[in-house]
Amino acid sequence: MADKVDYIIVGGGSAGCVLANRLSENGKYSVCLLEAGPPDRNIWIHIPIGYGKTMFHKTLNWGFYTDPDPNMLGRKIYWPRGRTLGGSSSINGLIYIRGQKQDYDRWAGQGNPGWGWDDCLPYFRKLENNDLGPGPTRGTQGPLNASSIKTPHPLVEALIRAGDTLGLRRLQDFNTGDLEGVGYYQLTTRNGKRCSTAVAYLDPARGRPKLRIETDAQVMAVTMQGKRATGVRYRKGGTQRTLAANREVILSAGAIQSPQLLQLSGLGPAELLAEHGIPVVKDMSGVGKNLQDHLQIRLIYEVNKPITTNDQLRSLWGQARIGLQWLLFRGGPLAIGINQGAVFCRAMPESATPDIQFHFGTLSADMAGGDVHPFSGCTYSVCQLRPESRGEIRIRSADPFEAPSMQPNYLSAELDRRTAVAAVKYARRLAAAAPLSQLMEREYRPGPDVRSDDEILHFCREYGATIFHPSGTARMGPASDPGAVVDARLKVHGIDGLRVVDASIMPTLVSGNTNVPVVMVAERAADFILQDATGRNT
Structure with a gap:
C-alpha cells in the first residue's frame, strides 16, 4: 500500500x-x-490466567506509574496498559460486563444524543456471542464471546449463599442493564482461551x-x-x-x-x-x-480448607494438574483466570442503584499479578462504581516517547472517601455471613485491628490501587x-x-x-x- x-x-x-x-x-x-x-x-496472552505473567511484562505492557498521589500517602500507583495487538483486552482480567442502564442514559442526558441505553443496546447485542443464548438483551452472532463459568467453585458457591443472607439475588446474566446481585462473571474466553x-x-x-x-x-x-x-x-x-x-x-x-x-x-x-x-x-x-478510574480495595482472607487457587499453584503436583486440565480439556483454573465471583450492591444508603462492585478471587497475593501467599487464601476486591474524584493527563515534554504525567487524585472527593469506608465494611459483612464465614480462618488484610472509619480510610490510602479502568x-x-x-x-x-x-x-x-x-x-x-x-x- x-x-x-x-x-x-x-x-x-x-x-x-x-x-x-x-x-x-x-x-x-x-x-x-x-x-x-x-x-x-x-x-501467556492466550491462556486466561496468564495475565499474572503479562502484568509486569516489559514488552507487552506499558507499565505506567502515576505521579505521587497526595490522597494515597504520596504513593505512585502502577498502571498496567496493554502494548500489543488487542491492547488491554490481551492482558486484562477477562470480565464481561456492560455496566448498568443508567450509565448510558446519563451520557445522553449530558448532551450526547444517541448514547442512551436503548441506543447502545443493539451494538452490545451485535458485538457478542453469548453462551446463555439469545434474548431481549443478548446476542449470539457477534465476534466477541461471553462465556459462562461452567464448573462451580466451593468458595464462590458460599459467596452466593452469603449474598442471599444479605438480600442479594443470584444472577446468571449481569448484562441486562440491571446488575444488582451476586453470581459468577462471564468471561471473554473461547474454548478455554482468551478472546481478545x-x-x-x-x-x-x-x-x-x-x-x-x-x-x-x-x-x-x-x-x-x-x-x-x-x-x-x-x-x-x-x-x-x-x-x-x-x-x-x-x-x-x-x-x-x-x-x-x-x-x-x-x-x-x-x-x-x-x-x-x-x-x-x-x-x-x-x-x-x-x-476517572475505579480504585481497587483488596481485602485478603485466609481460608481454612485447601480449596483455593493458592493451594494448586504452590505445589508442583498442583501446577501439573491444572496444566493438564487446560491442555487436555481447556478447563480448570488456567481457563478461567482469577476473579470468578461477581457482586454488585449498594453500600451507601442514598444510592438508588449498585454503587460498589466485587471481584471475588479464589487466590490471594500482596498485589494483583503478584506471587500467591503461602496459605490458602481468597480476595474480596471491591471498588466504587461511580467515583466523583477527577484527575488529569498532561504531557511532561514535547518528547512523544516520554510517558505523560498521570494524576488520578483518588479519594479526593468526600463521597469517594465515605464509599471506600462503607465498601470495606460491606466486604466484612459478606465474609462474616454464613456459609462463607465457615470457610474464613482469619482476616489477613487489613486485619482485625483496623476498626474505626479513620483506620479503614488510612488502609484504603495505603493499599488502594487501580482496577485498570482509566x-x-x-x-x-x-x-x-x-x-x-x-x-x-x-x-x-x-x-x-x-x-x-x-x-x-x-x-x-x-x-x-x-x-x-x-x-x-x-x-x-x-x-x-x-x-x-x-x-x-x-
Whole structure:
C-alpha cells in the first residue's frame, strides 16, 4: 500500500481492532492499523490466567506509574496498559460486563444524543456471542464471546449463599442493564482461551487486501493542515515515517495516550502546550482532564480448607494438574483466570442503584499479578462504581516517547472517601455471613485491628490501587461545553478528519469493567464513520 490510506487507526487495542475490522469489511476503503507493541503471539496472552505473567511484562505492557498521589500517602500507583495487538483486552482480567442502564442514559442526558441505553443496546447485542443464548438483551452472532463459568467453585458457591443472607439475588446474566446481585462473571474466553479483540475482530480480517497492520509502530503526533488532520508521524524500526489519511485519523490509543497525542499535536490547554513549545492548533482545555478510574480495595482472607487457587499453584503436583486440565480439556483454573465471583450492591444508603462492585478471587497475593501467599487464601476486591474524584493527563515534554504525567487524585472527593469506608465494611459483612464465614480462618488484610472509619480510610490510602479502568480524558459533549473534546459522533470539536474512539470519550465512568463498553463504542463509531463516508449522516 502507498503512504496514503483512507483511514489511519492509531492503536491496535480494544477499540482499534474493532475499527480495523469494520472499516475494511466492505472492501471499499484502505485502512492502516498502527500498534506500538508487537504481535499478540506470546502464549501467556492466550491462556486466561496468564495475565499474572503479562502484568509486569516489559514488552507487552506499558507499565505506567502515576505521579505521587497526595490522597494515597504520596504513593505512585502502577498502571498496567496493554502494548500489543488487542491492547488491554490481551492482558486484562477477562470480565464481561456492560455496566448498568443508567450509565448510558446519563451520557445522553449530558448532551450526547444517541448514547442512551436503548441506543447502545443493539451494538452490545451485535458485538457478542453469548453462551446463555439469545434474548431481549443478548446476542449470539457477534465476534466477541461471553462465556459462562461452567464448573462451580466451593468458595464462590458460599459467596452466593452469603449474598442471599444479605438480600442479594443470584444472577446468571449481569448484562441486562440491571446488575444488582451476586453470581459468577462471564468471561471473554473461547474454548478455554482468551478472546481478545485481536482474536475476535482482527484475526478474521487479516487477509483483506486493503487492510494494513503495522506493529512496533509508535505514533508520535497527528499531522495537521490548518484545522484538518492530514495523517500521522510514527516511528518504526528506529526510523521516522509519515502516513497520510485521505479521509480520517482515528485515535484509539486509550485514555492515557490519546490525550497525550492530542496535546503533542497542538490540541489541548494552550498554557500546557506553550510550556513545552508546541504550536497551538486549537486551545482545548478539556484534553487530558476529567480522568476517572475505579480504585481497587483488596481485602485478603485466609481460608481454612485447601480449596483455593493458592493451594494448586504452590505445589508442583498442583501446577501439573491444572496444566493438564487446560491442555487436555481447556478447563480448570488456567481457563478461567482469577476473579470468578461477581457482586454488585449498594453500600451507601442514598444510592438508588449498585454503587460498589466485587471481584471475588479464589487466590490471594500482596498485589494483583503478584506471587500467591503461602496459605490458602481468597480476595474480596471491591471498588466504587461511580467515583466523583477527577484527575488529569498532561504531557511532561514535547518528547512523544516520554510517558505523560498521570494524576488520578483518588479519594479526593468526600463521597469517594465515605464509599471506600462503607465498601470495606460491606466486604466484612459478606465474609462474616454464613456459609462463607465457615470457610474464613482469619482476616489477613487489613486485619482485625483496623476498626474505626479513620483506620479503614488510612488502609484504603495505603493499599488502594487501580482496577485498570482509566477513562474520560477526551470526553464526549456538545460544542457549547468548554470541557468537551469530541461530539456525539466522536469527532474532535473544531477539527476536520479526526476522531477519538476509546475509553477516553466516556463522560462518566460506567458501573463496571470498561472493556466491553469500549468495544460497543468502537462498533458505534464504525457505523458513524461509514455513514459519514457515504453522506448518510444519520
